[in-house]
Amino acid sequence: MVERRQIVELARSSGxxxxxxxxxxxxxxxxxxxxxxRLLTGAAANAPGNVATYAGTISGGCLEAEVVxxxxxxxxxxxxxxxxxxxxDDTAEIPYGLGCGGTIDLLLEPxxxxxxxxxIDAFEASLSGERFTVxxxxxxxxxxxxxxxxxxxxxxxxxxxxxxxxxxxxxxxAQNPDDPDIYIEQLSPxxxxxxxxxxxxxxxxxxMAALLGWSVTVADGRPQLARAERFPAAEQVLVAxxxxxxxxxxxxxxAVVLMTHSYEQDRDWLAAVLPLAPRYLGVLGARxxxxxxxxxxxxxxxxxxxxxxxxIYAPVGLDLGGDGPEAIALxxxxxxxxxxxxxxxxxxxxxxQDVAEQIExxxxxxxxxxxxxxxxxxxxxxxxxx
Numbered sequence: 423m424v425e426r427r428q429i430v431e432l433a434r435s436s437g438x439x440x441x442x443x444x445x446x447x448x449x450x451x452x453x454x455x456x457x458x459x460r461l462l463t464g465a466a467a468n469a470p471g472n473v474a475t476y477a478g479t480i481s482g483g484c485l486e487a488e489v490v491x492x493x494x495x496x497x498x499x500x501x502x503x504x505x506x507x508x509x510x511d512d513t514a515e516i517p518y519g520l521g522c523g524g525t526i527d528l529l530l531e532p533x534x535x536x537x538x539x540x541x542i543d544a545f546e547a548s549l550s551g552e553r554f555t556v557x558x559x560x561x562x563x564x565x566x567x568x569x570x571x572x573x574x575x576x577x578x579x580x581x582x583x584x585x586x587x588x589x590x591x592x593x594x595x596a597q598n599p600d601d602p603d604i605y606i607e608q609l610s611p612x613x614x615x616x617x618x619x620x621x622x623x624x625x626x627x628x629x630m631a632a633l634l635g636w637s638v639t640v641a642d643g644r645p646q647l648a649r650a651e652r653f654p655a656a657e658q659v660l661v662a663x664x665x666x667x668x669x670x671x672x673x674x675x676x677a678v679v680l681m682t683h684s685y686e687q688d689r690d691w692l693a694a695v696l697p698l699a700p701r702y703l704g705v706l707g708a709r710x711x712x713x714x715x716x717x718x719x720x721x722x723x724x725x726x727x728x729x730x731x732x733x734i735y736a737p738v739g740l741d742l743g744g745d746g747p748e749a750i751a752l753x754x755x756x757x758x759x760x761x762x763x764x765x766x767x768x769x770x771x772x773x774x775q776d777v778a779e780q781i782e783x784x785x786x787x788x789x790x791x792x793x794x795x796x797x798x799x800x801x802x803x804x805x806x807x808x
Contacts (some may be wrong), residue, residue: 423612423635426545428477429462433533433542436464442493443531443538446480447503447560447605451524454482458607462533463490480528493530501531501567503560529560529567529605537569540580544571548609554579557593558605612637613762616670618691619682619706620647620659626751627679628653634759636677641670643687664690677702677758679738685715693719696730702761704738704754712736735761 429443441463446455464475476490485506496502507525531538537558544554553574561567568582570590581590593604613636617624620642631638632655640656642648643663650659662669664687672678678700682688688705692715695703705712720730739753740760 423549424633425460425478425635427549427635429460430542430546430549432462432464432475432477434546436533441533442497443533443541444478444480444489444493445529445531445558445605446526447529447558448527448602449524450526453524453526454484455480455526457605461486461489463493480526489528489530494532496530497532501529501535501561503562504528504530529558531567536580537567537582540569540571544579544609548611551611553611554609555594556607556609557590559585560603560605562603613758614673614676615639615758616641616672616676616678617656618642618678618680618695619687620644620649620652621681621683623706623747623750624681625653626748627681627754628656630751630755631758632656634755639670642682663687664694667694672698672700674699674701676700677704677762679704679706679754679758681706681738685711689715689718689722692716692734693722696720696725696733697723699733702758703734704757705734705736706738706750706754707736709737 444461444463446453446457446459449455449457459478459480461476461478461480464477476486479486480489496504505525505527541556544556548554555572557570557572559565559568568585569580570578570582570585570593571580572590572594573579578587578590593606597606598604599606613631613634615627615631615636615638617627617638617640620640624640628638628640638653638656639658639660640648640653641660641662643661645661648659648661650656653659660669672695678695680688680691680695680703682691683706688707692705696719705715707715716727716730716734716736720727735757738757739750740757742749742753742756744750744752
């Protein structure tokens with residue numbers, strides 16, 4: 423989501439003359455980024471010899487320099503799809519083996535086209551809470567790029583000239599992720615995080631959520647704490663109590679963290695928020711304190727304690743260890759992130775069995791023994807020498 427913000431900012435600041443938008447549309451095997459990752463080059467890419475600025479990433483840093491350097495030249499005749507291999511195969515015609523173990527297809531499209539502007543407009547609107555489905559028919563021999571942007575109500579916001587409704591409807595109905603001719607993506611708003619409590623320990627929670635590109639609101643009934651200058655990374659800082667819950671417009675997609683350090687405020691907020699069943703509801707505090715809060719809040723709203731427990735995460739945060747506001751904030755954001763993406767918070771570390779199985783399945787020569795560009799000093803190796 424941060425990437426989307428950065429791309430919109432660069433596109434707007436360049437006056438629509440930014441160089442090239444690069445989108446990862448397909449990944450096979452191992453890849454640092456997944457489909458939907460993007461990079462937008464700045465206008466400096468159009469000037470030979472200039473070091474182009476860019477926003478976003480399409481790899482872990484290994485491909486960006488190569489792509490940015492050649493992007494404008496690649497799209498001189500219009501949008502193209504380029505394949506980059508990270509598999510070890512010295513007989514392959516696909517260039518740039520970098521040792522990640524997969525292949526990625528990149529869509530490169532010039533800025534300034536109606537399709538580009540329609541996508542940037544959708545990006546910007548999604549950051550404000552709107553949802554879109556974007557369908558992009560990929561360019562190929564004898565076929566130019568076409569795009570349709572569909573609102574959450576199903577209405578076409580944009581469609582390329584010559585793109586008829588029947589073709590759009592058929593693609594929406596099929597929603598086939600394996601179709602090589604079309605890339606379909608959902609543009610959702612940023613994860614919204616509401617922090618109920620404006621104490622000092624809320625500051626790192628706000629900062630970490632903002633780093634993820636989340637939309638953060640801080641609310642507290644104490645005006646001396648709920649001040650915007652204390653939370654510069656928050657989009658909104660409100661003086662509000664549980665009786666003013668309507669001002670927060672909490673939805674089922676939101677994440678909420680309750681951390682006022684005031685028992686009465688926490689209890690009232692908990693009773694007000696529980697019926698709304700947000701996606702994530704974390705309660706800061708010891709197990710005994712949280713138990714008392716749940717018991718009293720359940721009685722206030724006539725909801726079974728078991729159902730209340732099923733709707734909250736208390737004590738809040740993953741058990742990561744550590745102490746202090748920053749460590750607690752990391753545990754909270756990690757748990758909220760896992761919940762918002764529907765992932766189980768489990769470790770992905772390798773076991774000896776994993777190593778044996780992966781080598782048996784993929785072979786020992788799958789990866790190219792080469793240095794990543796990030797390991798090299800500037801000028802040590804030209805990209806064209808790989």
